[in-house]
Amino acid sequence: MATHNPPPGVVLPRLAFTEGYLGPQAKFEEYGLSLVSHSDPMIYLDEDQPEVEIIFGVPAGTRITIKMASLDHQKECNEYCLIRALGPNYLFLLRPPMPGFYKFQIHALPADEAGPQFLGVYNYMIYQPTGKHGDRPFPKQYPPWKDGCYLYEPISLPKGVCAHNVPFKLLIPRARDVQVKVGEDWNPLQQTSEPGEFEGFVNFSRGYPAGTKVKVNVKFVGNNYNTLLEYTI
Structure with a gap:
């Protein structure tokens, strides 16, 4: 404390x-x-x-x-x-x-x-007082993220993660579509009953190489996606 x-x-x-x-x-x-x-x-x-x-x-x-x-x-x-x-x-x-x-x-x-x-x-x-808790950075946050968004999970992704189903849950006001892009693989999240809230599971068991980028891409208007968060695994 x-x-x-x-x-x-x-x-x-x-x-x-x-x-x-x-x-x-x-x-x-x-x-x-x-x-x-x-x-x-x-x-x-x-x-x-x-x-x-x-x-x-x-x-x-x-x-x-x-x-x-x-x-x-x-x-x-x-x-x-x-x-x-x-x-x-x-x-x-x-x-x-x-x-x-x-x-x-x-x-x-x-x-x-x-x-x-x-x-x-x-x-x-x-x-x-101590460094015993290790090197656990958060995802990089791009400017649109700082406009009222909330990340429930995952707060961090460990290096070399290979879990089959990793839960993602985010609140992104005015978002029309949210996709988690791992390398070149796109993983859609589903909108919940709450406005702007999206969730789903992402498969990391496909043997992604070290340094792979994991991007939370969001569509607000039109057909273009904006990257809001970026993890490195």
């Missing part, structure tokens, strides 16, 4: 003491954003906690993007962040892959403001 106090012997990075860096930024209230979880911008995970989910209230039409970077290793780790939207809330699921401190930055742009410049609205700092 995440705590508010640093573990014994852990030294905070210099960035934690930079005035105004942590917490809400200038446009946070003006953009109508709200904290649903984690009002403390410092988050300390324990050794048995591989991930944390931060929830924001976001006005309709506001676009969101996020960045996570390891301070100890000086590298971006955006593949370990998953954006999901459910109703008025955006849920950010984070899996810091290595021990140490991470900065997690949330950027926003209201619907009535011209882009493409997103502004920083909130900064967190996360401490992961």
